[in-house]
Every structure is written in C-alpha cells, then in structure tokens.
C-alpha cells in the first residue's frame with residue numbers, strides 16, 4: 619500500500635494498517651456505514667498486531683486463527699478454531715454484520731480456489747494519520763536456535779509414534795536431511811518428549827501444506843489429518859495396511875519404517891553423491 623508522499627512510516631505501526639484498511643473497507647462499502655463484510659487475512663505475526671484493531675474499527679467480530687469456514691445455514695458463517703492449547707475445537711458463529719478472521723497457514727489448499735474475480739487496486743493512505751500511535755519496543759528476546767518453520771516448508775518428514783522412541787527419531791531426521799525437509803512430529807512423539815512441541819503437526823499443532831509430506835509410523839488420526847491433508851503429495855510408511863493414513867496418501871509403503879526410511883535415505887544420499 620503506497621503512502622503517496624506521506625511522511626508516516628507504516629512499517630512499525632499496526633494502527634496505520636488498521637486505520638487505512640478500515641477506511642478503505644468503509645469507503646468501498648459505499649454508504650459510509652460499517653460494512654456487512656467478511657475480511658479474511660493470513661494468520662501472521664504482523665496481521666495479529668493490527669487485525670483486532672481493524673475489527674474494532676469496523677464494529678466487526680474478530681475470529682483469529684480459523685481452520686475452517688462454512689455457511690451456517692441461517693445466512694451467517696460458522697468458523698472452526700482450536701482453543702485451550704488446541705485441546706478443544708471451537709465453533710464460532712459471529713452475530714455481527716462484519717467479521718475479521720485470520721486464517722491458519724495451510725488450512726485451505728490453493729488448488730481448490732477458483733481464479734479470483736477481483737482486481738488489484740493501488741490505494742493511497744489518507745494523510746491524517748498523525749494520531750496513530752507508533753509501536754513501542756519494550757525489549758528483545760532472541761529466537762531459539764535452529765527454529766523450525768513447518769508452515770513455510772516445501773517438504774516435511776514426520777515421525778509418528780511408530781518410530782518407537784526418542785533414540786529412534788533419527789531415522790526420520792536423517793531422511794529429512796537427505797530430502798532437504800523439515801522434521802515434523804505427531805502428538806504422541808511430542809507428548810513423550812521425543813521432539814519439542816514446535817515440530818507438532820495436527821489440530822493442536824501446525825497446519826501444513828507442503829509439496830511433499832512423508833509420514834513415518836503415523837496412523838492417520840483425524841487430528842493429525844486435519845493438520846496435513848492439504849499437502850500436495852503424501853507418502854506414508856506404515857506396517858499396518860489398514861492404517862487410515864493410507865486413505866489420504868498418494869504413495870503408500872506397507873513395511874517396517876526402520877527398513878524403508880534408511881533405504882530411502884541411502885538412495886537419496888547416493889544420488890546426491892554424499
């Protein structure tokens with residue numbers, strides 16, 4: 619959004635985003651009243667800073683971090699989101715005319731989206747934004763070393779309980795390294811302390827949609843599938859041919875992951891000349 623010569627920096631000011639977007643939405647609504655509209659934004663750190671303020675500006679309900687949206691059959695919308703550290707799944711039915719919702723990364727596959735009918739419009743910020751408070755930095759906290767970026771990953775290899783223990787997670791980690799992939803985990807792997815929580819995929823973990831998702835010893839519970847079924851290609855290795863993970867996998871290998879995964883790792887390393 620260009621500032622058209624404005625001397626106000628938008629970079630550090632969530633208030634400017636909220637004010638500019640709010641003014642734009644009200645203006646597009648035509649009658650100057652708070653609109654009956656649904657504003658969908660990505661659930662990112664930057665958006666989380668200004669979306670509640672935007673909702674306030676529009677008199678809208680704020681529904682953060684949704685994973686599903688559907689018509690409620692009564693002319694309104696119904697959203698799904700995890701609450702209480704994702705121990706529960708909440709159904710939210712806003713009663714307001716306007717809604718501002720942020721969408722979890724990977725919750726919807728872009729393959730299913732129709733070509734957008736809209737057009738891109740360049741808009742100038744209103745000049746009267748002096749009143750918007752700048753953000754105050756109270757302190758800085760260093761990010762943990764070796765951070766995991768599951769939502770942004772193009773490839774993920776996930777260790778399920780089937781890997782067998784903390785010492786055995788390396789079988790998945792080695793394959794992830796050979797593939798240039800991030801390492802994911804099912805919830806029992808995290809609950810057992812075999813991997814930190816930031817690796818968890820599923821309804822109470824990350825929602826992901828990589829190009830390639832390799833599930834090693836993952837049964838395919840509904841909670842796990844909720845977090846990864848939007849992946850483009852799913853490869854599952856499981857010794858149980860009836861495991862539900864095979865119902866979403868394009869490629870299924872029925873076998874012992876401790877034989878299959880090292881063989882794949884070896885092959886990839888050989889091909890890469892490692």
Ligand SMILES: Cc1cc2nc3c(=O)[nH]c(=O)nc-3n(C[C@H](O)[C@H](O)[C@H](O)COP(=O)(O)OP(=O)(O)OC[C@H]3O[C@@H](n4cnc5c(N)ncnc54)[C@H](O)[C@@H]3O)c2cc1C
Nearest residue numbers: 778779780804805820821822823835836837856857874875
């Ligand atoms: C509110 C709530 C939220 C939850 N959130 C999540 C979440 O975010 N993510 C999540 O993952 N789960 C979540 N769960 C837990 C979920 O219900 C399942 O318990 C969990 O996904 C099972 O993990 P798993 O597939 O690794 O383990 P299991 O279901 O125990 O499956 C292990 C699989 O490994 C296979 N296996 C075993 N040994 C081998 C071997 N040597 N070679 C090949 N295959 C082998 C077995 O056949 C089995 O299919 C949640 C549950 C609740 C109630």
